[in-house]
Structure formats: structure tokens, C-alpha cells
Amino acid sequence: MSYPKKQKSISLAWTGASGAPYGLKLLECLLAADYQVFLMISSAARVVLATEEGVQLSANGNKAEVQLNELFAARGEYGSPLKGSLHVLGKDEWFSPPASGSAAPKQMVICPCSTGTLAAVATGMSNSLLERAADVVIKERGQLILVPRETPFSSIHLEHMLSLSKLGATIMPAAPGFYHDPKSVQDLVNFMVARILDHLGVEHDLTNRWGYDKHNAEDSDK
Structure with missing residues (x-):
């Protein structure tokens, strides 16, 4: 399969840890920012996605792409269709760009990341495309x-x-803050995704920034 290269591309992986809402929102934001996203989903991640979001995602990559695009279109937050392009990859798609240092995106996020995936990446296991993709980003x-x-x-x-x-990876536990006065679970999800996007250099307006929110503005007027 050929993958037309976009100027901005990134690898994204979902694994079996709790936190499917983080992964979904991050994907939606990256597509809205016109990224080419290579998405890898573990079998455990599909179970978590169904449990936490009620989304029964197909194991077939092409069907999963359609499902996810339809889901984001139904939300309608960023308009439809989203500007970016999505490629859902299977665990054995060794000829896809993330598998090789000569073609892989220079950025990758594993969100949510299970401790099993953490161990596999830390020890260079590379038994699946997801693990290999992380290994490639580290070595490159x-x-x-x-x-x-x-x-x-x-x-x-x-x-x-x-x-x-020590190898240069950023460890960002899913630990949302509360100083922005969240009103919903989605506010907490947005906070965490916003921090990830900040590190990726992706512009967003998911949450107020420290020093610029309404509370600080009110205090400065006193």
C-alpha cells in the first residue's frame, strides 16, 4: 500500500491502559491540525475503547479508519471532514513508514501507554509494529x-x-490538573491532551493557560 507523504506526519499508538478518551481526543486534534497520522492499536486497546467509549472498532484497518472519521464527523467540533489523513496499521504491517528509519515520522506518542508496552519499548523488544515504531523513533x-x-x-x-x-523520551503520566477549574470529565481529558500537544508544538485552544485564565485576570483587576 502506498502512503502519500504530507508535510506533517506523526505516529500514534493506543494500548491497553485505561484512558481511551485521551487517545481519541489526541487523534482528533492531530487530524484537525492537518497531520498525517499513522495509528497503531493493540488488541487490548480495542477492548478498552469499547469499555470506556462504547466504540466497537473494527480490527480491519480500512474499516477502522472509516469508523473513526465518522465518529469525529458526528462530533462536529472541528468541522467535517478533518483536514489531516488517517492510516490505521496492523501489528504486522512491516512495510509501512513507521517501521523504517528512512521513512518514519520523527514524532510518536503512545497514549494511553500500558506498563507492558512501556517495558517492551524500554527493552527494545520490537515484536509488533507498534513496538518497532517506538524503537525507530528512539534510534533516529x-x-x-x-x-x-x-x-x-x-x-x-x-x-x-x-x-x-535517559534515551530522550518524554514520560507524561495521565495526571490532569485541577487548577483550571474543570467542569466535566472532558475538561480533564482536554487538559492532558493539551499538554501533549504543547510538547509536540501543535497549536490548540483546548484549555486556558496559566496566567491567562479568568481567575488571574480577575485578581489583576483588584
Whole structure:
């Protein structure tokens, strides 16, 4: 299969940790920002997506692409269709761009990231396209962001995070803040996705920024 190259491309992976809403919102924002997104979804991630979002995503990549695009169109937050392009890849699609340093995007986010995936990436397992894609970004000195969702973290988890941090990866646990006065679960999701987008250099208006929100503005008027 051929993949027409866009100026902005990124690899995104969803794994079996809780936090499917983060992954969905991040994907929607990247497509709205006109990114070419190579999406890898583990089998456990499909179970989590169905449990947390009620989305029964097909294991067939082409069908999954249609489902996700229809889902975002139904939300209508950014208009339809979204500007970017989506490619859902299977775990054995070794001839896809993320599998090779000569073609892979220089940025990758694993959100949510299970501790199993964390371990596989930290030890260079590369037993699936998802793991290989992360390995490629590391070896090519690209930007890798992992969003683990687990509590508490064991020493094993922390050692894997430290190993990846030393390799240049960014460890960004799914820990939304509350100082922006969230009114809904979606506000908390948006906060976390906003932090990820900040690190990727993607413009957004998902949440108020510290020092610019209404509370600080009111305080400055007193």
C-alpha cells in the first residue's frame, strides 16, 4: 500500500491502559491540525475503547479508519471532514513508514501507554509494529512521548521510565490538573491532551493557560 507523504506526519499508538478518551481526543486534534497520522492499536486497546467509549472498532484497518472519521464527523467540533489523513496499521504491517528509519515520522506518542508496552519499548523488544515504531523513533533521535496510566507505579515501571527518559523520551503520566477549574470529565481529558500537544508544538485552544485564565485576570483587576 502506498502512503502519500504530507508535510506533517506523526505516529500514534493506543494500548491497553485505561484512558481511551485521551487517545481519541489526541487523534482528533492531530487530524484537525492537518497531520498525517499513522495509528497503531493493540488488541487490548480495542477492548478498552469499547469499555470506556462504547466504540466497537473494527480490527480491519480500512474499516477502522472509516469508523473513526465518522465518529469525529458526528462530533462536529472541528468541522467535517478533518483536514489531516488517517492510516490505521496492523501489528504486522512491516512495510509501512513507521517501521523504517528512512521513512518514519520523527514524532510518536503512545497514549494511553500500558506498563507492558512501556517495558517492551524500554527493552527494545520490537515484536509488533507498534513496538518497532517506538524503537525507530528512539534510534533516529526523534521525539517519543509516552503517556502511562497506572497507579501505583512499581519499581519495575519506574526503572523502565527512567531508562526511556535517559534515551530522550518524554514520560507524561495521565495526571490532569485541577487548577483550571474543570467542569466535566472532558475538561480533564482536554487538559492532558493539551499538554501533549504543547510538547509536540501543535497549536490548540483546548484549555486556558496559566496566567491567562479568568481567575488571574480577575485578581489583576483588584
